[in-house]
Amino acid sequence: MTVHFIGAGPGDPDLITVKGKKILKKCTVCFYAGSIIPKELLKHCSEDTIKINTAPMSLSEIINKIEYYFNEGHEIARLHSGDLSVWSAVNEQIKFLKKINIPFTLTPGVTSVSAASASLKQELTVPGLNQTVILTRTQGRASNMPEKESLENFAKSEAVLAIHLSIQNIETVVEKLKPFYGADCPVKVIWQASWPDEEIIHSSIGGVVNDLPSYIERTALILVGKYLDTETFENSKLYDEAYERRFRTVDVGEKFDK
Known part of the structure; x- marks a missing residue:
């Protein structure tokens, strides 16, 4: 058992x-x-x-x-x-x-970040512009945040931030991130990702507080990233005809039972 x-x-x-x-x-x-x-x-x-x-x-x-x-x-x-x-x-x-x-x-299960990315119909990393996504949260009642894991410290990297369990602290999130990302930085709030009543709010650091409906109080993911809206970028070399694939073989062989 x-x-x-x-x-x-x-x-x-x-x-x-x-x-x-x-x-x-x-x-x-x-x-x-x-x-x-x-x-x-x-x-x-x-x-x-x-x-x-x-x-x-x-x-x-x-x-x-x-x-x-x-x-x-x-x-x-x-x-x-x-x-x-x-x-x-x-x-x-x-x-x-x-x-x-x-x-x-x-x-393991599918994460809310994966579901949010699918709902947005986009990848969160952008070749040559952003290659890091940080999963974090703000201070809550159930668990304290270590001092070094502040939003300000993570924001210094200008990576995409996937901020969980924090929609009730949206004013604090904006206050802490605005000096690093700027008011025009894209923000996506995905409420109830993958649920039938899912909603997506496309906004910015400067506008998200006013754009957020009052009924969104929990089960929402906040995505912050300078390149979340960009469509101008160079392709990665992964599928380039001249790219030599050192680690990718034709198939995985017989690793798994059929």
């Missing part, structure tokens, strides 16, 4: 990975956060799967429930929104599972 942490993706039920879907199908208990996980995702579970909404539960309550069902012989899915690699709070759960010797796996 195992606890399977699964990244559910950004919201669209079809954006869960094939592997994640298969694990959900075989698990007999599924823990999910009802406040941010669409109910449509639970359709990937079997009809007799025990479904537990963890939204009102504390960490100790969740762990106690997991331990109980594990001891009862259940295969357990722990469904998290987005991807597990950032701001998922899986580490604190894993820490307890290790203490009580419960095995676990992690299955």
Whole structure:
């Protein structure tokens, strides 16, 4: 028996990975956060799967429930929104599972940044102009921000900033970034990326506060970058006829089972 942490993706039920879907199908208990996980995702579970909404539960309550069902012989899915690699709070759960010797796996999910990029119908990096995307957030109630990880420090690079969990602090974001990026720098706010009611606000650092609808208070990603709107750039050498591909072979061979 195992606890399977699964990244559910950004919201669209079809954006869960094939592997994640298969694990959900075989698990007999599924823990999910009802406040941010669409109910449509639970359709990937079997009809007799025990479904537990963890939204009102504390960490100790969740762990106690997991331990109980594990001891009862259940295969357990722990469904998290987005991807597990950032701001998922899986580490604190894993820490307890290790203490009580419960095995676990992690299955990654599609990130909100990936979903936002797809909704914008563009790549976030631009050849010769920008090759770095920084995923960060502002100070929140759940976790303190280290002093060196300030928006000002990241802004010095002029990289694309993908600012999560911070739409409620949009005035602070503007105040801190304006001296580095300028008032005309493009800003994209993607609310509910990949959800049916998704909205995209195309704005600038100088205008985003006024352009933002008042009902957008959470589940929004802020993208900031000088070249987010540019269509003038040189192509990379990746597909250049004269480019010698040192690491790209014709196929991957027999690395995976058929």
